[in-house]
Amino acid sequence: MLDNTEIEKLKKLALESRQNIIKMVYNAQSGHIGGALSATDIMTVLYHKCMKLCPKWAESKDFNNRDRFVLSKGHASAILYSVLAQLGYFPKDELMTFRLLGSRLQGHPATFCPGVDAATGSLGQGLSIACGMATGLKLDNNPAHVFVLLGDGELQEGSVWEAFMHAAQYKLDNIIAIIDKNNLQIDGCTENIKSLEPLDEKLKAFNWDVKKIDGHNMSEIYDAIEWAKVNNKPSAIIANTIKGKGVSFMENNAGWHGKAPNKEDYERALQELK
Numbered sequence: 001m002l003d004n005t006e007i008e009k010l011k012k013l014a015l016e017s018r019q020n021i022i023k024m025v026y027n028a029q030s031g032h033i034g035g036a037l038s039a040t041d042i043m044t045v046l047y048h049k050c051m052k053l054c055p056k057w058a059e060s061k062d063f064n065n066r067d068r069f070v071l072s073k074g075h076a077s078a079i080l081y082s083v084l085a086q087l088g089y090f091p092k093d094e095l096m097t098f099r100l101l102g103s104r105l106q107g108h109p110a111t112f113c114p115g116v117d118a119a120t121g122s123l124g125q126g127l128s129i130a131c132g133m134a135t136g137l138k139l140d141n142n143p144a145h146v147f148v149l150l151g152d153g154e155l156q157e158g159s160v161w162e163a164f165m166h167a168a169q170y171k172l173d174n175i176i177a178i179i180d181k182n183n184l185q186i187d188g189c190t191e192n193i194k195s196l197e198p199l200d201e202k203l204k205a206f207n208w209d210v211k212k213i214d215g216h217n218m219s220e221i222y223d224a225i226e227w228a229k230v231n232n233k234p235s236a237i238i239a240n241t242i243k244g245k246g247v248s249f250m251e252n253n254a255g256w257h258g259k260a261p262n263k264e265d266y267e268r269a270l271q272e273l274k
Contacts, residue, residue: 002219006049010218014044017082018246019273020095024078026266028099031107034256035151036079038182038215038241045221046147046178047083050229055089056114067144068133070118072126073151073180074108075258080116081105089115124157126150127177131163134172145229149178153185156194161206167234168207176228177208177236180215182243184254200238208236215239247272 002010017040025031046069047053054066071080078098085092090104090113097103104113108121118129130148137144154160167175181199183190190196203210209231213220221239228235243257244250247269261269 002049002222007218010041010044010048013048013083013086014040015246015273016086017044017079019270020082020085020092021078022247022261022266022269022273024081024095024098024105025260027096029260030099031078031260032075032258033078033247033261034184034243034250034253034258035073035076035180035182037245037247037250038243039073039076039079039149039180040245041216041218042149042178042180042221042239042241043079043083045218046225047087049222050225051147052144053087065142065144068117068130068137068146070126070130070133070146070148071109071120072129072148073123073154074120074126076149076151076180077105077107077109080109081113084113084115087115123151123154124159126154127160127163127167127175130175130177131166131170131172134167134175135170137174138172143174145174145176147176147178147225149180151185152179152181152183152190152196152199153193155179155196155199156190164203164206164208164234171232172234173232175234176225177234178225179236179238180241181238182241184243184252184257186254186257188254203236203238207233209233210236210238212238212240215241216245 021036051067054062098105109116130146134146224237250256
């Protein structure tokens with residue numbers, strides 16, 4: 001359980017990340033704001049409170065025992081880069097090279113960027129990558145966990161469900177899947193395009209342990225991740241979120257899936273994120 005001081009600290013970090021996301025995408029005039037903002041609170045709690053981290057430069061035996069992370073919704077890379085910069089994996093100034101030619105901060109994560117464990121971006125493949133990582137850890141008797149963040153739109157991919165089956169079949173209880181369920185994808189509402197419901201019952205039928213939470217409540221996010229760590233099955237956390245969270249005119253608006261703000265929108269967004 002988080003105390004009030006921890007919650008307030010996490011909220012400040014999340015606010016900084018939301019500001020970073022707007023600045024990065026505006027500076028590049030390219031990127032995905034909506035899904036990065038919906039995942040901000042999840043990523044803040046995960047990286048700052050729950051994951052066992054060890055930077056590679058530490059040259060420590062603990063590096064191999066670190067938890068792994070796969071951003072299956074790789075287009076939301078701006079939030080991953082923001083939390084990595086907050087943790088010192090690279091200078092915060094480097095965030096403004098996002099999506100620029102020659103930058104380590106590509107539009108979709110690549111492993112030449114410090115702190116990135118898997119190159120992602122082709123939707124529907126992240127959970128399969130996580131299954132491979134989790135299997136390797138099991139074979140090495142390594143106690144680390146593999147966290148994977150998926151978008152709800154990408155759950156329409158068949159490969160995701162093959163990976164759900166695989167993880168349960170091989171008892172990969174070291175996988176924790178977090179679903180950023182913001183109910184929107186590039187073409188509109190997920191339920192109108194290809195319904196996922198009842199998502200929790202489907203995952204339970206695939207022999208996963210499932211918990212539904214408010215994906216913007218720091219305490220619920222933390223408690224759910226800690227719950228998942230001690231399960232004896234693969235665990236899925238369905239985090240109900242708001243696409244574009246934190247900026248009023250971007251919230252619940254599919255048009256901000258992959259759109260860069262103009263100067264007026266940029267200034268308005270930062271004004272709201274004070």
